[in-house]
Amino acid sequence: xxxxxxxxxxxxxxxxxxxxxxxxxxxxxxxxxxxxxxxxxxxxxxxxxxxxxxxxxxxxxxxxxxxxxxxxxxxxxxxxxxxxxxxxxxxxxxxxxxxxxxxxxxxxxxxxxx
Amino acid sequence: xxxxxxxxxxxxxxxxxxxxxxxxxxxxxxxxxxxxxxxxxxxxxxxxxxxxxxxxxxxxxxxxxxxxxxxxxxxxxxxxxxxxxxxxxxxxxxxxxxxxxxxxxxxxxxxxxx
Numbered sequence: 001x002x003x004x005x006x007x008x009x010x011x012x013x014x015x016x017x018x019x020x021x022x023x024x025x026x027x028x029x030x031x032x033x034x035x036x037x038x039x040x041x042x043x044x045x046x047x048x049x050x051x052x053x054x055x056x057x058x059x060x061x062x063x064x065x066x067x068x069x070x071x072x073x074x075x076x077x078x079x080x081x082x083x084x085x086x087x088x089x090x091x092x093x094x095x096x097x098x099x100x101x102x103x104x105x106x107x108x109x110x111x112x113x114x
Numbered sequence: 115x116x117x118x119x120x121x122x123x124x125x126x127x128x129x130x131x132x133x134x135x136x137x138x139x140x141x142x143x144x145x146x147x148x149x150x151x152x153x154x155x156x157x158x159x160x161x162x163x164x165x166x167x168x169x170x171x172x173x174x175x176x177x178x179x180x181x182x183x184x185x186x187x188x189x190x191x192x193x194x195x196x197x198x199x200x201x202x203x204x205x206x207x208x209x210x211x212x213x214x215x216x217x218x219x220x221x222x223x224x225x226x227x228x
Binding site: 003004033035040041042043044045048056058059091093098099100103104105106107108 | 155160
């Protein structure tokens with residue numbers, strides 16, 4: 001069974017540009033999460049989808065970030081326009097249920113904004 | 115709100131020595147606790163999780179952790195370190211009674227010396 005996949009693995013863009021990150025969860029997992037780790041700091045929650053609906057987006061830093069999950073399958077996270085402080089590793093995770101259910105993580109997308 | 119603190123951003127042990135990675139949590143309701151490991155260029159992989167059953171939890175690769183409510187701790191141990199254990203380890207807390215996102219510690223990088 002394929003795990004959580006993320007694309008691209010790395011992205012280097014200039015300040016002001018737009019970047020779109022993609023996450024493909026494990027097939028059948030209704031729950032999809034986005035997290036971010038800024039250099040040397042803790043991994044922080046961004047938002048949680050249940051199927052195509054945003055269940056919790058309390059961690060989204062500002063309105064430059066837009067997440068979508070079309071048809072409840074893959075998800076995209078767009079940053080527009082990107083700022084220097086957006087640099088970091090963006091992780092996606094998925095789970096079948098909630099509560100104690102394990103969240104399975106992808107390898108992350110390393111974003112560098114110059 | 116829930117949170118975790120990992121004591122020591124870097125830990126170095128000799129091969130064959132005891133591994134002890136510290137994690138303290140804060141939660142107003144009964145928590146679920148997790149340890150994840152990240153090997154270079156890979157995603158986070160679940161090592162073990164505490165779900166209010168047994169307080170001593172055994173995970174993969176010979177790791178275990180003990181939930182101590184009185185000390186609000188969930189330290190990760192392994193009796194004998196192996197070179198392949200070199201990685202970054204993350205403690206995380208989740209409290210489904212409040213929400214379903216996980217709160218991570220800042221991570222501890224484990225180095226194993228030959």
